[in-house]
Amino acid sequence: MNDAITRPLLVAEHFGPTLQGEGSSAGKPALFIRLSRCNLSCPACDTPYTWDWSRFNPRLEARKITADALHRWAMSYKTELVVITGGEPLLQQDALRPLVRSLAIAGRRIEIETNGTIAPDPDIIEYVSQFNVSPKTATFAGSDATRVHRINPDALRNFASSQKAVFKFTVSSAEDLDEISLHAAEFGLEPVWIMPEGTTPEVVLGRMSWLAEEVIKRNWNLSGRLHILLWGDQRGR
Numbered sequence: 001m002n003d004a005i006t007r008p009l010l011v012a013e014h015f016g017p018t019l020q021g022e023g024s025s026a027g028k029p030a031l032f033i034r035l036s037r038c039n040l041s042c043p044a045c046d047t048p049y050t051w052d053w054s055r056f057n058p059r060l061e062a063r064k065i066t067a068d069a070l071h072r073w074a075m076s077y078k079t080e081l082v083v084i085t086g087g088e089p090l091l092q093q094d095a096l097r098p099l100v101r102s103l104a105i106a107g108r109r110i111e112i113e114t115n116g117t118i119a120p121d122p123d124i125i126e127y128v129s130q131f132n133v134s135p136k137t138a139t140f141a142g143s144d145a146t147r148v149h150r151i152n153p154d155a156l157r158n159f160a161s162s163q164k165a166v167f168k169f170t171v172s173s174a175e176d177l178d179e180i181s182l183h184a185a186e187f188g189l190e191p192v193w194i195m196p197e198g199t200t201p202e203v204v205l206g207r208m209s210w211l212a213e214e215v216i217k218r219n220w221n222l223s224g225r226l227h228i229l230l231w232g233d234q235r236g237r
């Protein structure tokens with residue numbers, strides 16, 4: 001076994017099989033590997049236990065697990081789709097590279113959920129099936145994050161040119177939609193998916209109903225949050 005695959009990743013949780021709840025693969029059975037740490041600090045983040053050490057204890061919320069152990073765990077299921085999320089998983093792309101490669105070679109489909117601020121390297125692009133890139137709007141990222149923090153033009157253009165990216169924006173207010181149009185035009189982001197912010201079925205459905213008309217008008221795509229509709233804000237689903 002080569003060295004690289006024994007290098008540990010900092011993992012918040014790994015779970016499944018469940019269903020991919022978001023974006024263009026929603027409804028597919030999937031395993032999830034959630035990496036710890038994030039480079040943003042969005043007030044409405046639904047996974048603060050990956051980064052907010054004023055509320056969570058990093059010694060309890062993050063464990064070092066080798067790529068080899070994660071590979072063996074994923075291969076113990078016949079589930080084709082493996083979603084790597086966070087936090088921001090590309091903060092650990094050096095340690096992630098051997099895992100993505102070994103799972104892809106074993107026939108698994110890998111999706112990476114990312115906030116789009118860190119450009120993926122060529123090896124990651126080669127072995128990943130799809131990047132679900134979620135750039136953060138001003139409303140979502142909060143006043144601490146300047147545009148410089150949350151929007152990285154080089155990284156976004158890199159994702160757009162990979163031909164493997166789907167751009168999934170989380171929306172809580174109508175103002176977000178104009179900002180999203182500007183980003184999409186400036187960086188060539190396509191396809192655009194719009195997903196309601198919300199961690200209860202009521203909020204998700206309520207926002208989806210007014211978003212639907214706006215999305216149709218702009219020729220975008222609408223995503224639900226299937227796991228929230230089915231199981232609420234339960235961890236590990």
Ligand SMILES: Nc1nc2[nH]cc(C(=O)O)c2c(=O)[nH]1
Pocket residue numbers: 018019020021022032047085086113227237
């Ligand atoms: N079922 C399910 N689908 C998801 N899609 C993206 C998720 C995420 O937290 O990034 C997620 C999640 O946490 N659960």
Ligand code: SF4
Pocket residue numbers: 038039040041042044045046047048050051086087088115136
């Ligand atoms: S980028 Fe994602 S994981 Fe990071 S703080 Fe924002 S919502 Fe949470």
Ligand SMILES: [Mg+2]
Pocket residue numbers: 046047
């Ligand atoms: Mg989630």
